[in-house]
Amino acid sequence: MFGYRGLTMAEDGMLKISDVRCDYLVKKYGTPLYVMNEEEILERIRDIKQNHILKYNGVAAYASKAFLNKEMCRIIKREGLWLDVVSGGELYTAKSVDFPMENVIFHGNNKTYEELSMAVEYGVGRIVIDNFNEIDILEDILKENKKTIDVQIRVTPGIDGHTHEFIRTGQVDSKFGFPMHDESALYAVKRILNSEGLNLRGVHAHIGSQLHQNNIYRLEVEILAKFVGDIKNLFGYEIDEINCGGGFGIFYNEEDKRLPISFFTDVIHEAVDEFFNKYNLKKPTVFIEPGRWIVGEAGVTLYKVGAIKDIKGVRKYVSVDGGMTDNIRTALYSAKYTAVVANKLNIDDKEVVTICGKCCESGDILIRDISLPKLEKGDILAVLSTGAYNYSMASNYNRIPRPPVVIVNNGKDRLIVKRETYDDILRNDI
Numbered sequence: 541m542f543g544y545r546g547l548t549m550a551e552d553g554m555l556k557i558s559d560v561r562c563d564y565l566v567k568k569y570g571t572p573l574y575v576m577n578e579e580e581i582l583e584r585i586r587d588i589k590q591n592h593i594l595k596y597n598g599v600a601a602y603a604s605k606a607f608l609n610k611e612m613c614r615i616i617k618r619e620g621l622w623l624d625v626v627s628g629g630e631l632y633t634a635k636s637v638d639f640p641m642e643n644v645i646f647h648g649n650n651k652t653y654e655e656l657s658m659a660v661e662y663g664v665g666r667i668v669i670d671n672f673n674e675i676d677i678l679e680d681i682l683k684e685n686k687k688t689i690d691v692q693i694r695v696t697p698g699i700d701g702h703t704h705e706f707i708r709t710g711q712v713d714s715k716f717g718f719p720m721h722d723e724s725a726l727y728a729v730k731r732i733l734n735s736e737g738l739n740l741r742g743v744h745a746h747i748g749s750q751l752h753q754n755n756i757y758r759l760e761v762e763i764l765a766k767f768v769g770d771i772k773n774l775f776g777y778e779i780d781e782i783n784c785g786g787g788f789g790i791f792y793n794e795e796d797k798r799l800p801i802s803f804f805t806d807v808i809h810e811a812v813d814e815f816f817n818k819y820n821l822k823k824p825t826v827f828i829e830p831g832r833w834i835v836g837e838a839g840v841t842l843y844k845v846g847a848i849k850d851i852k853g854v855r856k857y858v859s860v861d862g863g864m865t866d867n868i869r870t871a872l873y874s875a876k877y878t879a880v881v882a883n884k885l886n887i888d889d890k891e892v893v894t895i896c897g898k899c900c901e902s903g904d905i906l907i908r909d910i911s912l913p914k915l916e917k918g919d920i921l922a923v924l925s926t927g928a929y930n931y932s933m934a935s936n937y938n939r940i941p942r943p944p945v946v947i948v949n950n951g952k953d954r955l956i957v958k959r960e961t962y963d964d965i966l967r968n969d970i
């Protein structure tokens with residue numbers, strides 16, 4: 541269905557996800573409900589292994605900000621990928637399931653003293669240095685603990701990723717990384733090379749998220765290769781890792797293409813061959829950090845339809861029992877989702893409606909103007925491609941408890957995050 545691998549229709553018109561019926565899931569776990577298709581996640585990890593890790597000897601770190609909890613961490617651990625974390629909380633989650641710390645990359649543009657101490661104590665594999673403040677803090681911590689740590693340096697390559705402005709990170713005007721249009725990045729390299737505790741292993745850049753072009757990765761590699769060459773010429777030090785970040789786009793609606801990882805990785809590795817050769821450098825190990833591409837299309841959110849308001853000649857609003865608290869992406873990025881009525885897949889007659897949530901906010905719209913079979917109270921709405929940055933960006937606005945997460949795989953289901961209760965909402969109130 542719409543090209544999603546795990547979505548099929550039962551004989552009575554009910555949506556099945558990896559062979560599990562949606563009415564069964566709704567009865568067992570309630571709504572709203574995040575459903576993650578494990579088969580899809582594993583298939584995509586397999587694709588990354590074949591087309592980056594095995595084929596090119598690359599390293600792939602799952603960008604955990606996209607979707608993280610203990611079970612997701614266990615899956616990544618079992619599959620042998622690295623993990624990219626950006627906060628003490630993500631790092632602590634990894635630690636809680638004994639994730640191999642040498643395979644953790646620690647990111648962030650304002651890592652605190654406490655977070656960096658934690659990373660040093662746990663012995664994370666790489667810290668990606670974002671700014672001078674971080675170099676100061678890390679030097680203090682490492683001196684005090686008589687330790688050393690491997691680092692990559694994050695630069696802003698000045699590439700404009702063609703995606704929503706809130707999820708662009710590669711342009712010069714960015715809060716992330718060291719600027720390259722002046723001497724900042726090279727000065728940062730000098731500081732790191734002169735530091736006793738910091739071992740400079742790589743250079744890192746991340747252009748943006750939900751990208752559908754591969755030529756910008758070629759440009760990124762070219763810029764990083766030149767930078768590695770400059771470092772070699774200036775300091776006589778040859779870096780052996782480059783990290784191209786994540787950003788690989790997925791299918792949300794008919795405007796998006798569904799792309800295999802090789803669409804991106806082949807171009808990246810061809811560019812590495814070309815430009816590292818051009819600058820007379822040895823071939824580096826290439827890291828990538830896919831988040832959305834691994835989990836995005838594996839997620840479906842199930843809601844129940846409630847109030848329906850037909851404003852004659854204006855718009856028909858269909859309210860569901862979730863909204864911007866479980867999916868902020870429409871309000872934040874004007875993201876456009878595809879949805880189906882899970883219990884009416886066999887109905888062809890359609891009408892245009894707007895799906896809204898239950899929050900006290902006019903902007904709490906999930907999907908504007910979507911064509912669906914006539915919705916009635918109690919119907920199950922399934923919003924597709926909600927696996928990335930939905931659960932992880934969920935909030936308790938209006939003191940609404942966050943939905944549970946269930947994993948489905950080949951006819952089986954298992955709960956991996958419980959539904960929050962009203963008592964959970966009160967938990968930290970004094």
Ligand SMILES: Cc1ncc(COP(=O)(O)O)c(C=O)c1O
Nearest residue numbers: 603746749786787829830831832
């Ligand atoms: C440094 C870094 N790596 C990886 C990612 C993952 O991005 P995506 O989920 O688009 O693959 C991000 C987020 O955009 C990021 O900032």
Ligand SMILES: N[C@@H](CCCC[NH3+])C(=O)O
Nearest residue numbers: 605707749750869928929
């Ligand atoms: N949270 C964003 C992407 C930001 C990526 C993290 N650097 C989204 O939902 O698309």
